[in-house]
C-alpha cells in the first residue's frame with residue numbers, strides 16, 4: 001500500500017514545518033500561483049470545497065513574509081482643518097509612532113466659577129464691608145451700603161460674565177481642542193501582510209466611517225478622522241489580499257476592487273447612508289496589493305468581466321489524483337500532518353490503509369484518490385474521538401466488572417454517566433486512561449484492605465474527574481485503529497446527507513418490493529441509483545406495462561428529473577425501433593409485434609425522491625423490449641448504464657455505490673458499462689459484468 005512499513009504513524013517522520021510543503025497533490029497549481037505571487041500578478045483559484053485553496057494562500061503568505069526587503073509602514077489619519085468632513089489619511093514608512101504622537105501638554109481650560117466659589121466671594125465681601133462700616137456715622141450709612149452693594153454686584157457680574165464667556169468660547173465648534181487635533185494610528189504593518197476577507201463583507205473589505213450619535217463634531221462628538229476604519233484592501237498594501245467566497249461578492253464591491261487595482265489607491269467613505277459617517281470621505285489611500293480570489297467553479301459567473309480581465313492567472317485545482325504508490329505516500333504524509341497539526345493520537349497502518357480506500361471511494365474510482373482532503377481530515381478527527389472515547393469505556397467496563405468489586409446496578413448506570421462526563425469534559429485518551437487506572441488501583445486497594453463502600457468509591461471517582469486537568473498524560477496515547485475509522489464510515493457521521501439516506505434506507509428497506517433472484521418476469525428489471533449525492537446506492541424496481549390503445553404514447557411514472565425524462569424517451573424510441581426492425585435475436589411469445597396501437601407505461605416503483613440522470617436508460621430499454629415482446633427478464637441481476645441511439649453503453653457515475661447496493665440487496669450479478677469497470681473497487685460477493693453494447697446485454701438478461 002505504502003512504500004514504508006510501520007506500525008503506527010508515530011514511526012513515520014515528522015511533517016515539514018513549512019506549510020507549502022504540506023500541500024499535497026496540487027504541485028502544478030502551487031508552482032503557477034507561487035510564480036504569480038512573486039511577480040505580483042493577480043490570481044483566481046477555483047476548485048471543489050476542501051481541496052486546499054486557503055491552505056495554499058496561507059502558505060504563500062508564510063513564504064512572502066520571509067522574502068525580499070520590506071519597509072514597515074504605519075497608516076494614520078489626521079483632521080482636515082479646512083474641511084472637517086474630509087479627514088486626511090497618510091501612509092508613513094518606517095517606525096514613526098514617536099514622531100507622529102508627541103507628548104501631549106496638559107491642557108488649561110477656562111471653566112465658569114462654581115457655586116461654592118461664588119458663595120465664598122459673597123461671604124468675603126460681606127465680612128470686608130462689615131469691617132469697613134464699623135466707624136461710619138449712622139447718617140451716611142444708607143448711602144455707603146447702597147454704593148457698596150452696587151459696586152459688589154457689578155464686580156460679581158463682571159467675574160461671572162468673563163468666566164462664562166471664556167468657557168463658552170473654549171467650547172466653540174471651530175476652536176478644536178488639542179486632543180481632537182491629535183493624529184490617529186489606524187494600522188501598523190511590521191511585515192509583509194496577508195489579509196483575508198470574505199467577499200460579502202463590504203465593510204471589512206473596503207473600510208468604513210463609524211457613526212457618531214453625538215453629531216460627529218467636537219467638543220461633544222468624535223471628529224471624523226477618529227472614526228475611519230481601514231479596509232482589508234488597505235491593510236494588504238504591499239502584500240496579498242485574499243478574498244474567498246467570490247460567489248457572494250456584490251457587484252459594487254467588484255467595481256471598487258477594480259478601481260483599487262487600477263489606481264493602487266482608494267478613498268474610504270461611510271457605507272451606511274443613515275449614519276453620520278455618510279458625509280465623510282477620506283483622500284485616496286494607497287493599496288497596492290496582489291489579489292488572490294478563490295471559489296468553486298460555478299462561482300465564476302458572479303464575477304464581472306472587467307474584473308475577470310484583470311486577473312492574470314486563473315488556476316483550477318484538482319479534486320483527485322492518480323492512485324499510484326507515490327500519491328498513496330503523499331496521502332500518508334497528509335494523515336501524519338493532520339495528526340500532528342491537530343494533536344491527535346497516532347494511527348495504525350491498517351487504519352491508514354482504510355483511509356486510502358475511502359479516498360478511492362470518494363474519488364469514484366479504483367484508480368484515483370480524492371483530493372477533497374478536508375473531508376478526510378474530518379474523518380481522521382472523528383476516528384480519533386472514537387478511539388479516545390472507546391479507550392475510556394473499555395477501561396471503565398473492566399473496572400466495574402473487576403472480580404474484586406461487587407458493584408450493584410446503580411453503580412453500573414452511574415458509571416455510564418461518568419463515562420459520558422469524562423468523554424465530554426476531556427477527550428484526551430491519556431488523561432482518561434490515567435484517571436481510570438488510578439481509580440482502579442484505589443478501588444481494588446480500598447475494598448480489599450480498607451473495605452471502603454461503593455458509595456465512597458463513587459465519591460472518589462467524581463473527585464478524580466474534577467482533577468482531570470492536573471494529570472500529566474502526555475505520554476499515553478491509544479492509536480486510532482481500523483475499527484475506529486470504520487465506525488465513522490459506517491455511521492455516516494461525517495455527512496448529513498449520508499445519514500439521511502442511511503436512515504431512509506434503513507426504515508424503508510423492509511417495505512420495499514424487491515425480490516432478488518426470483519423467477520424471470522416480463523417488464524420488470526432492477527436499476528440502480530445513488531441517493532442524496534453522498535455515496536449511498538439503492539436499488540429501484542422498474543416496471544413497464546404495454547396496453548393496446550388508439551393513441552400510441554409513452555407515459556413516465558415517478559420520474560421527475562429532465563435528464564431522466566429525456567433518457568427514457570430515448571430508451572423508448574430505441575426499444576421500439578429494435579423491436580419493429582426485428583433485428584434482436586429474440587422471439588416474442590406473441591409472435592409478430594405490432595407497435596401501431598401500443599401505449600407504454602414505465603414506473604420507477606416506490607421511488608419518492610427526485611430521480612435524475614441517464615443511468616437507467618439501458619434498464620428501461622430492456623424493460624420495454626421485454627414488455628413489447630412479452631419475454632421475461634431474469635431477476636438475478638441489477639443493471640446500471642446509459643445508452644446512445646446506436647445502442648452503445650455509456651459511462652455513469654457512482655458505480656461503486658451502485659454495486660454496493662446490489663450486493664446489499666443480495667443480487668448475484670450486476671451489469672455495468674465497460675468504461676466504468678476500471679473504477680470498480682470491490683467485486684467481493686457479487687459478479688460484476690462489464691458490457692459495451694446493447695447486443696451484449698440481450699443474452700445476459702433474457703433466456704434465449
Ligand SMILES: Nc1ncnc2c1ncn2[C@@H]1O[C@H](COP(=O)(O)OP(=O)(O)OP(=O)(O)O)[C@@H](O)[C@H]1O
Nearest residue numbers: 022023024048049050051052053054055373374377
Ligand atoms: N492539498 C491539500 N494538502 C494538504 N491538506 C489539505 C489539502 N487540501 C485540503 N487540506 C486539508 O483540508 C483543510 C481545509 O482546506 P482549505 O480550507 O484550504 O480548503 P478550501 O479549498 O479553501 O475550501 P473552501 O472552498 O471550502 O474554502 C486544510 O486545512 C487541510 O487540513
